[in-house]
Amino acid sequence: MASVLVVEDDQFVRSALIRHLTEASHTVRSVGTALEALREVAHHRFDVVILDLGLPDLDGSEALKMLRGITDVPVIIATARDDEAEIVRLLNDGADDYLTKPFSVEHLSARMAAVLRRSQAVAAEPPSRVLRVGGLAIDPLRRQAELDGRVLDLTRREFDLLAFLAGRPGVVVARRELLAEVWQQSYGDDQTIDVHLSWLRRKLGETAASPRYLHTLRGVGVKLEPPL
DSSP states (O other): OOEEEEEOOOHHHHHHHHHHHHHTTOEEEEESSHHHHHHHHHHSOOSEEEEESOOSSSOHHHHHHHHHTTOOOOEEEEESOOOHHHHHHHHHTTOSEEEESSOOHHHHHHHHHHHHHHHHHHHHOOOOOOEEETTEEEETTTTEEEETTEEOOOOHHHHHHHHHHHTSTTOOBOHHHHHHHTSOOSSOOHHHHHHHHHHHHHHHTOOSSSOSSEEEETTTEEEEOOOO
């Protein structure tokens, strides 16, 4: 079972999460502030963090950025906020998934299982060769991507998306497959994919109107291929 850090200041919600996760045989530690969460992550190894946004000392979105500065541990956002733009921004900032309160324990369990499968699969992967597509060089083992010798500053999800497409150069990948393989979700909003593609294009020095590497085929999917 997993080692879980619950970051939640509402004592009722916190106790319910601890009880449910403990009954499911997970090892649970819990804190009520962002600074305590950062200390916990710095001193203990966790398989997943469940992070509330409404923390008393620091907004959870800022806490997420600080967590990403010190660890790659999967983070599931638990929030009462349902603004789509904010959810997309959180995913872009490094969240692995999100749940909108109130949610059922079954829903939480399913999302945790998907995130854990993804992280365990990545950890189990053997050393990989560097993927090369035109001037792009993607090293899955070091999780580093370069364009014409320049290291790209990519978020975790941007790297995963780019590496997945680079492993299938010239192949049109359906959005449903991207959601399943990169996001580990059987369903979701296409806007999430569009946002990440937009950020990737910007970092690759291209636009949707003038693509070089990333090409979208309307109603079909996305492919990555070297520029002509």
